[in-house]
Amino acid sequence: xxxxxxxxxxxxxxxxxxxxxxxxxxxxxxxxxxxxxxxxxxxxxxxxxxxxxxxxxxxxxxxxxxxxxxxxxxxxxxxxxxxxxxxxxxxxxxxxxxxxxxxxxxxxxxxxxxxxxxxxxxxxxxxxxxxxxxxxxxxxxxxxxxxxxxxxxxxxxxxxxxxxxxxxxxxxxxxxxxxxxxxxxxxxxxxxxxxxxxxxxxxxxxxxxxxxxxxxxxxxxxxxxxxxxxxxxxx
Numbered sequence: 001x002x003x004x005x006x007x008x009x010x011x012x013x014x015x016x017x018x019x020x021x022x023x024x025x026x027x028x029x030x031x032x033x034x035x036x037x038x039x040x041x042x043x044x045x046x047x048x049x050x051x052x053x054x055x056x057x058x059x060x061x062x063x064x065x066x067x068x069x070x071x072x073x074x075x076x077x078x079x080x081x082x083x084x085x086x087x088x089x090x091x092x093x094x095x096x097x098x099x100x101x102x103x104x105x106x107x108x109x110x111x112x113x114x115x116x117x118x119x120x121x122x123x124x125x126x127x128x129x130x131x132x133x134x135x136x137x138x139x140x141x142x143x144x145x146x147x148x149x150x151x152x153x154x155x156x157x158x159x160x161x162x163x164x165x166x167x168x169x170x171x172x173x174x175x176x177x178x179x180x181x182x183x184x185x186x187x188x189x190x191x192x193x194x195x196x197x198x199x200x201x202x203x204x205x206x207x208x209x210x211x212x213x214x215x216x217x218x219x220x221x222x223x224x225x226x227x228x229x230x231x232x233x234x235x
Contacts, residue, residue, distance in 0.1 A: 013202075032107065041115055043112045047116045049120075049145045049149060052121075052127055070113050074106075082177050085102055099185065102185075107167045107170055111164075118159040155225075165215060165219075171193060
C-alpha cells in the first residue's frame with residue numbers, strides 16, 4: 001500500500017508524462033460516453049419534443065414514467081443488457097458482450113430517459129409560450145418540433161452535457177457488460193475501482209483528478225451555455 005504523499009506524487013508524474021495507459025483509459029472513456037450521449041440525444045430529443053407538444057390520453061402517466069426512468073439503477077440496466085447480449089440471450093449472436101459497444105448500449109439506456117425528460121420540460125415551456133403563434137402560422141407538428149429544437153438549442157446542449165456527465169461517471173453498468181478488460185473495455189471509473197482495490201493508488205488518483213477536471217469542465221460549459229441563452233433571450 002502506497003502512502004498518501006507518494007501516491008499523489010506518482011499520480012502527478014503520470015499526468016505530466018502523459019502515461020500511455022492513462023491516455024488509453026481516458027480516451028476510451030471519452031469515446032464511449034460521447035457515443036452514448038449522441039445516441040441518447042438522437043432518441044431522447046424527439047421523444048421529449050413529441051410528448052411536449054402532443055396531448056393524448058395517459059400523457060400524465062407517460063411523463064411520470066419518463067421522470068421515474070431518470071433514476072434507473074445502473075446495475076439493473078447492466079444486468080438486463082448482459083442477459084440480452086450473453087451467448088444464451090436473444091442478441092448473443094452479435095458478439096457484443098465485453099466490448100465498448102456493449103458499454104455504449106448500457107450508457108445510452110441509462111441517459112436517454114434523462115435527456116428525454118429534461119428536454120420535454122424545456123420544450124413544453126417553450127411551446128406554451130409560442131403555441132398561439134405556431135397555430136396562426138399553420139405549422140405542422142414536424143415543423144413545430146423543428147422550430148422548438150432550433151430555438152431551444154442552447155438549453156438542449158445543456159441537457160446533452162448533463163447526460164454526458166452522467167455517462168462519464170458511470171461504473172455499475174459498464175463493469176457488468178464491459179468486464180473491465182485491460183486495453184479493451186477499461187474506462188476511468190472501472191480502473192479507479194480496480195486500482196484502489198489493488199492498493200495501487202497512483203493511477204487511481206491520476207484518473208480521479210482527470211474525472212474531476214471533466215466534471216468541472218462540464219459544469220463550466222453548462223453555466224456558459226445558460227449565460228449565452230439568456231443573452232440571446234434578452235437581445
